[in-house]
Amino acid sequence: MATATASGSAVRHSETASPLLVYFSSVSGNTARFVEKLGMRAARIPLRASDPRLVVDEPFVLITPTYGGGQSAGHEKGAVPKQVIRFLNDERNRRFIRGVVSAGNTNFGEAYCIAGDIISRKCRVPHLDRFELFGTPEDVDRIGDGLERWWTQH
Numbered sequence: 001m002a003t004a005t006a007s008g009s010a011v012r013h014s015e016t017a018s019p020l021l022v023y024f025s026s027v028s029g030n031t032a033r034f035v036e037k038l039g040m041r042a043a044r045i046p047l048r049a050s051d052p053r054l055v056v057d058e059p060f061v062l063i064t065p066t067y068g069g070g071q072s073a074g075h076e077k078g079a080v081p082k083q084v085i086r087f088l089n090d091e092r093n094r095r096f097i098r099g100v101v102s103a104g105n106t107n108f109g110e111a112y113c114i115a116g117d118i119i120s121r122k123c124r125v126p127h128l129d130r131f132e133l134f135g136t137p138e139d140v141d142r143i144g145d146g147l148e149r150w151w152t153q154h
């Protein structure tokens, strides 16, 4: 299996002003648009199982959309994209997650952004923020500033 690394060399947490962002985005590309607007270092979790796997070698914040929530009574089945589950099931990646930002659509009601709640609980990291679709300019400012502030304090 081919392996892609997020960065050519290991970067220590304390040496960077902002976190590496690891994100997933489906073909609709909303999350990718949001991440692009943040303008931070970022690595994308591949869409297809046949694509080279992403393996990171430094702490990161995960940004993930919510999918398929609301399908079951507890709303949680299928809410975390399977590509994200595969990425986090790799211990080499999971050990570096420091926080999660989730995306979704408020039309899904109680299932809004629950992928972030699930990952926060399972990986024991904070659910830092949420945004809808590709994010408003206010979302970009708030989350970008918030991530930088939070990163330098942790």
Ligand SMILES: Cc1cc2nc3c(=O)[nH]c(=O)nc-3n(C[C@H](O)[C@H](O)[C@H](O)COP(=O)(O)O)c2cc1C
Binding pocket: 024, 025, 026, 027, 028, 029, 030, 031, 032, 065, 066, 067, 068, 069, 070, 079, 103, 104, 105, 106, 108, 111, 112, 113, 114, 132, 133, 134
């Ligand atoms: C089939 C489907 C199921 C979805 N389920 C949820 C959901 O349960 N909760 C939520 O907040 N958003 C849900 N969404 C909205 C997506 O999270 C939202 O469109 C997001 O921006 C998609 O990101 P992407 O284009 O980067 O993949 C769903 C969207 C689709 C198409």
